[in-house]
Amino acid sequence: MIEIKQVRKSYGSLEVLKGIDLTIDKGEVVAMIGPSGSGKSTLLQCINGLETISSGEIIVDGVSVFDKATNLNHLRRKLGIVFQSYNAFPHMTVRRNVTLALTKVLGVSRDQANAIAETQLQRVGLLAKADVYPTALSGGQQQRLGIARALAMGPSYMLFDEVTSALDPELVAEVLATLRQLSAEGMTMILVTHEMQFAREVADRVVFFHEGVIAESGPPEQIFGNPKSERLRAFVSRAG
Amino acid sequence: MSYNFQFGIVLDALPDLMQGAALSLSIAIVTMAVGIVLAMPLAVGSWNGKGLVTFLSRSWIELARNTPCLAQIYFFFYGLGAFGIFLSPWLAVGIALCFNNAGYLAEIFRGGLKGVNANQMKGARSLGFGPVGAYRYVVFPQVFTNTFSSIGNQFIWALLNTSLGALIGLYDLSGVAMDYQSRTFKTFEFFLAIAVIYFILAKLVLFLANRFKPGGARHAA
Amino acid sequence: MPPDMFASGIAPQDYWLMAEGAWRTILMTLSAGVLATLLGVALGLLKLMPWRGLRHLLDTVTDSLRCVPLLVQVTLIYSGLAVLGFRIGAFTAGMVALGLFAAGYISEVVREAAQAVPGNLRRAARGLGMTRFQEYWYVVLPLGIRQGFPSWLGIILGIVKDTSVVAVIGYVELLRATQNIITRTQDPLPLLSLAAVFYFLICFPLSMLGRRLEHMMNGGAVR
Numbered sequence: 001m002i003e004i005k006q007v008r009k010s011y012g013s014l015e016v017l018k019g020i021d022l023t024i025d026k027g028e029v030v031a032m033i034g035p036s037g038s039g040k041s042t043l044l045q046c047i048n049g050l051e052t053i054s055s056g057e058i059i060v061d062g063v064s065v066f067d068k069a070t071n072l073n074h075l076r077r078k079l080g081i082v083f084q085s086y087n088a089f090p091h092m093t094v095r096r097n098v099t100l101a102l103t104k105v106l107g108v109s110r111d112q113a114n115a116i117a118e119t120q121l122q123r124v125g126l127l128a129k130a131d132v133y134p135t136a137l138s139g140g141q142q143q144r145l146g147i148a149r150a151l152a153m154g155p156s157y158m159l160f161d162e163v164t165s166a167l168d169p170e171l172v173a174e175v176l177a178t179l180r181q182l183s184a185e186g187m188t189m190i191l192v193t194h195e196m197q198f199a200r201e202v203a204d205r206v207v208f209f210h211e212g213v214i215a216e217s218g219p220p221e222q223i224f225g226n227p228k229s230e231r232l233r234a235f236v237s238r239a240g
Numbered sequence: 241m242s243y244n245f246q247f248g249i250v251l252d253a254l255p256d257l258m259q260g261a262a263l264s265l266s267i268a269i270v271t272m273a274v275g276i277v278l279a280m281p282l283a284v285g286s287w288n289g290k291g292l293v294t295f296l297s298r299s300w301i302e303l304a305r306n307t308p309c310l311a312q313i314y315f316f317f318y319g320l321g322a323f324g325i326f327l328s329p330w331l332a333v334g335i336a337l338c339f340n341n342a343g344y345l346a347e348i349f350r351g352g353l354k355g356v357n358a359n360q361m362k363g364a365r366s367l368g369f370g371p372v373g374a375y376r377y378v379v380f381p382q383v384f385t386n387t388f389s390s391i392g393n394q395f396i397w398a399l400l401n402t403s404l405g406a407l408i409g410l411y412d413l414s415g416v417a418m419d420y421q422s423r424t425f426k427t428f429e430f431f432l433a434i435a436v437i438y439f440i441l442a443k444l445v446l447f448l449a450n451r452f453k454p455g456g457a458r459h460a461a
Numbered sequence: 462m463p464p465d466m467f468a469s470g471i472a473p474q475d476y477w478l479m480a481e482g483a484w485r486t487i488l489m490t491l492s493a494g495v496l497a498t499l500l501g502v503a504l505g506l507l508k509l510m511p512w513r514g515l516r517h518l519l520d521t522v523t524d525s526l527r528c529v530p531l532l533v534q535v536t537l538i539y540s541g542l543a544v545l546g547f548r549i550g551a552f553t554a555g556m557v558a559l560g561l562f563a564a565g566y567i568s569e570v571v572r573e574a575a576q577a578v579p580g581n582l583r584r585a586a587r588g589l590g591m592t593r594f595q596e597y598w599y600v601v602l603p604l605g606i607r608q609g610f611p612s613w614l615g616i617i618l619g620i621v622k623d624t625s626v627v628a629v630i631g632y633v634e635l636l637r638a639t640q641n642i643i644t645r646t647q648d649p650l651p652l653l654s655l656a657a658v659f660y661f662l663i664c665f666p667l668s669m670l671g672r673r674l675e676h677m678m679n680g681g682a683v684r
């Protein structure tokens with residue numbers, strides 16, 4: 001369970017998150033939508049401590065993320081994250097991208113790591129590309145590599161940050177297929193997305209961000225079918 | 241012109257010169273290797289460290305870059321005497337060049353660190369790497385690739401700087417030449433010969449560097 | 462402070478000797494710097510001319526200068542000129558060696574700076590009816606100087622530090638003067654530190670200035 005309590009965060013004088021409360025249960029798929037700059041990426045990166053918060057608390061499976069005693073490196077293994085901009089490691093092959101943390105962080109043997117990598121690359125349809133360097137991949141392939149890399153660590157939660165936003169429409173489908181499969185397998189996920197149709201289809205709950213607060217949240221039918229606030233209605237109709 | 245060139249003497253001295261060259265090259269290689277290892281934390285510390293760490297690493301870098309290499313060698317050879325430490329010439333030159341290389345390389349790496357996208361760090365940290373692991377496995381391999389030719393140039397500098405050791409009695413390539421010239425007074429012949437040897441060594445280093453230059457988009461075999 | 466600090470035998474006139482050495486370091490830097498700049502600019506411009514053979518020749522020469530230690534070059538020039546029958550002093554030999562060494566680097570800076578001037582600006586100049594000379598004088602030169610200045614400054618700083626090498630042929634600049642005193646007094650640390658401070662005080666501010674200018678040119682704000 002991920003509990004986000006009264007989280008605030010500022011960059012200098014700019015307050016980006018203004019008191020966020022959100023709880024995500026095991027097995028739940030939560031979609032986060034909202035206009036650009038509303039703080040979605042920031043919140044996602046706060047959940048695994050890549051960004052710090054100004055006040056409030058985030059608790060993952062009973063462990064407080066920003067507690068000094070918490071071993072963040074340890075905690076992050078539970079929380080897979082796939083970034084908005086793809087960030088494959090360009091100096092190693094696709095396979096090594098996946099096995100690196102397995103061998104160096106988890107201490108898995110080379111053979112075992114390779115086996116895990118192959119399973120995960122197979123799952124995202126990249127096995128054929130295992131031995132090329134990421135520069136030789138398309139955007140959609142790089143994004144799927146990011147997914148495989150995160151999944152290989154065996155996380156309990158997956159955080160996806162607009163993994164389709166930088167992609168051409170034909171590539172979007174292949175990444176969404178992977179996400180759909182994951183949700184079917186019961187993975188707990190937080191998805192930041194601009195794909196309303198997709199959010200509607202896979203999410204158990206949709207959270208609408210606006211200017212650093214959660215302006216509205218509820219099941220997809222309610223959010224998309226019967227938005228309460230004017231802002232959400234405008235956003236949904238604009239996003240199509 | 242009545243000067244009588246005697247390159248025969250140089251030929252006789254060739255085995256000694258070769259030994260000197262081997263010492264010069266070894267010192268360059270070792271001090272570069274140590275320099276690279278030291279330069280990594282220095283670069284990171286001076287780039288986004290805090291307080292004392294930044295101050296110390298910046299001081300190291302600026303001292304190494306803004307005082308003559310020969311003064312650095314003198315410091316380790318003569319200067320440490322004040323603390324009762326007396327180093328042999330090769331140790332003094334070795335330590336001084338490690339200090340010097342580390343300073344220059346750290347400045348090179350600092351530039352390289354700026355060139356590596358911040359997302360790479362986040363990507364590594366998100367997989368559970370600590371800062372050291374992230375720098376070691378993800379960031380620095382990319383810095384090395386991006387700064388490869390500058391590292392090669394620094395290697396040449398290191399090689400040329402070993403010649404300063406001759407001034408404190410190191411028996412490197414220049415030291416051997418100085419020794420012979422003091423006995424034979426054939427300064428020009430000996431220094432022309434070692435100029436050629438230095439040139440060949442430097443070109444060899446550049447050739448090897450080019451040979452093993454990491455490519456942009458590589459494909460595994 | 463070691464108790465024998467004042468018993469070490471550093472006399473007041475020793476500081477005077479060091480000051481003299483410092484002055485010679487400055488003198489050598491200025492002379493070699495002027496020589497290197499004039500020669501380097503000339504070589505750089507020649508390398509920019511459309512004469513292929515000449516360019517290759519100059520490239521080979523300046524490139525070779527970078528592959529041989531300055532210590533060896535200084536000694537070679539000093540002894541070589543003596544062999545040829547020219548009786549020159551250590552100062553001249555040092556100046557020539559340092560000047561040549563740095564000129565090679567400056568010629569590269571000149572070439573890169575000129576090539577960094579956008580081609581369309583140069584074509585525009587020619588389009589306005591300027592001659593080739595005018596194109597260089599009014600367009601390439603002012604823009605190129607701005608571009609190349611930080612690198613040039615870096616090379617001049619290199620000369621400040623490299624003057625210490627000229628000691629090998631007996632020119633008593635700062636470091637050699639310091640070493641002479643050390644040999645007599647056997648008290649190296651304070652004197653060496655003093656010498657290091659002298660170099661640092663000259664080099665550090667200028668290298669900061671160079672970095673700042675470079676930063677500005679790369680579009681960043683002055684911090």
Ligand SMILES: Nc1ncnc2c1ncn2[C@@H]1O[C@H](COP(=O)(O)OP(=O)(O)OP(=O)(O)O)[C@@H](O)[C@H]1O
Binds near residue numbers: 014016034036038043
């Ligand atoms: N490192 C940073 N320093 C300063 N401001 C930042 C930083 N990162 C983000 N911001 C600011 O924080 C705000 C929220 O950014 P965030 O990336 O979380 O928005 P987002 O909802 O993910 O937007 P998008 O849909 O465009 O990805 C923005 O105004 C952004 O400019």
Ligand SMILES: [Mg+2]
Binds near residue numbers: 040084
């Ligand atoms: Mg975002």
